[in-house]
Amino acid sequence: MLLVPAAHAQGPAPALPTAKPRPPAPAQPAADPAYEAARAAFEALPEAQRRAIQDSLVWTGDYNAVTAGTFGRRTYEGIVGWQRRQGVEPTGILTVRDRPALDAAGEAVRKSLRFTVQADPASGAVIGVPEKLLARKSPLPRGTRWQSTDGRVTLDTTSSPPGGTDLDALFERATAVTPERKVTYKVRKPDFLVVTGETPTGRFYIRHAAGADGIRGFTMSYDKTLTAEVDRLVIAVANSFSPFPNAAPAPEATPSATLSPGGARPGAGAPAPFAPPPLPGSVARPVATGLALGNGRVLTAAAALETCPSPLIGGAPARLTLRDPTGALALLEGGQHAQGAQPPAIRVEAPASGEALVVLGAEAKGAAVAPGTAGAGSVFAPLQPGAGGAPVLDRSGRLVGLVARFPATPRLIAGVMPPTSHALVPAGTIAAFLAQAGVAPGELAPAHPQGASLGAAAAPVLGSVVAISCGR
Template structure:
């Protein structure tokens, strides 16, 4: 049975669809850390543990989860933290605490003693009250969401035909709008809604889009405004929200987007899944840990029977392919390229492109993920690939629109910066065809003739998702 494929598309978006997006954050308050004296935060090499950062992590994680979440939530309202409230400590939380300490006139340590923690929580609560931010169930849809009622005092019911409909909150001048929507089981399809939201028009630019089996996220902007869209699917149907606002209000609303997203609970009557502890280097929402995700995770490309090429971190011991032990055949330390011997699925690898990637060329990236292969669209740039690649994409094959192999994604940063739980488009270095051929030698996939007519991302994924496997380091 083919594995599921997730699509992550970067490009231009059309009009706003009725619904919007789901659950990256179904959390509540959470918070912070005890006291300790350490030097000010300083830059660190990804390969060398930073004792200052580790001290801050230990102090933060010593607190109960509810307190950790409360601190992150207060940092959102203080304007220092722009990620998902999870209670997990990462570089984003560390820097947010330091920034708040600096603005408060204290020494930036990344560690909150009791008086500082109390002051931060009080400041966050004062900002929430000033916005009259009320988290409550929406009677029209059943979802729970936070609404800044000072900014959005106008409230009306949205007609839904045969579906439950929704609610609209709006500013007095109509420039800020928050809509909730719900559809009963069978009345809407998450894939179709995502495709509708991601239609290409010259008037709407998508800055990030993410599709997973049970939720989607789309963010972007128009010439005059910005928007955030989420859909969530569950046994009760599909629920979501859309937030749209003009750029004149962006300074305040950009922070409000994070607070609203963190408050969103699409199905409050359902038992939430037990959260999985995220990778230590990722500051963002918890993600399921699979054979292709987690500490030291990468993507491998099957190039032949029991042969997988991957790009591994500098210190990688006991590699595993799809959870099974693998043997290191050879490795190039400079590029991270590694050829592994291990169990491989029956998928066929893509043929090599007839020419190197050219700047401006559209590209497709297939990476291993917790729910199967993920597909990310991007564009070749002079210095690499511009795309919103997620942790675990190192070593992922980069294909042209004909499904021919252009390159592999090189090593990714050890400390990715997530915004609202997602990694924005960045330019990532690549391992080109020449370096790949030189390393693989006789194990190099066959070259192909001239490129065929362009294929859709879904068609490319259907052909080659079986040749992508998750690789982890350590037993």
């Protein structure tokens, strides 16, 4: 479904075994001049204009991702596709004539559906509603229902006061699979979740966000035969959704504070996009995920650094100090924020096929928690670019592996990666490598049973997840 610090000054490093010669990095594909020119032109625009272009492309049916104002292949291909249909040169760069024409085309479709972004007093959220299609409106407990006259398309808002429920409980309920219900995409972040799926006759999109005022969300469901028409509306509704419009932006959270066992980040008020985009104007997007071990050391998958000769942690240079004999793991040094981290407990025995797992991937700020399922030497999970090296835990919080690599050309849907099988560096290899480096694994806290929720399993390790970016 389309539419979810400077390095710490240290003395000489302790002697470590000599690292194996590093194989030459594979040649990177040549840059596409047309794409790079389009990127430069797009990024030179103010953010409001960039978002408006993407919003118009949503309505013209040429873009099916987050209107975050960031440039990527979907934005480029959306502009090129629209230009081709207009019979103009498909450069990916909108001229002074293209912009008004694109805006008018998007606005015409929006108006034809009477798409109105409005406050919903019953839930407290703000949401866009295609009122021509969803002409019937009725109250729900702590929410509102908009529905088509034939009942084939429904949009429900919902809310829960603080302490009424939590994201973990909602996530478990939303991802429940039955013979009549299949989940096609699921993501659980510190302060929001997205789940999509289908039944024999219909499709659904669920989103909930947590903040100081409780939890607010919406569900959109529709008949499968209406997919071509309604998928675009799902994206527009999701992009318009503001769960806590009157809340002040929350202060910047440290990575260790981004997820509590209950799942909600206290004070979170700013609306999160329905699928997390890169953060424009902030730190570089991670090329890999690292697991801080303390004393400035960070463990990651070696394959995640194949095309990054100059890794950075927290914006500061990181030094490769050791690779394991199999070439699967790399140990870096650098980053003050990694000084006090403690290694997690390690589970050497492989998880059983189908066992519920948790994957912690680094993002531009903080870390993301994704549910996973164990396969044969792999994990099946909806990970995002930069997840190579991400630690994988069982539901008791023990490390069972690292994501070995992330696809160089991932297949994104609505700007996000659908659940995919990713190979793991097994825990036994990790344990042997850490022993070689003189790093002792941690001990499992007795309060974490195997059946713990995503939040409870991830919380002790979340603060040790660091983003690795690439210097030029």
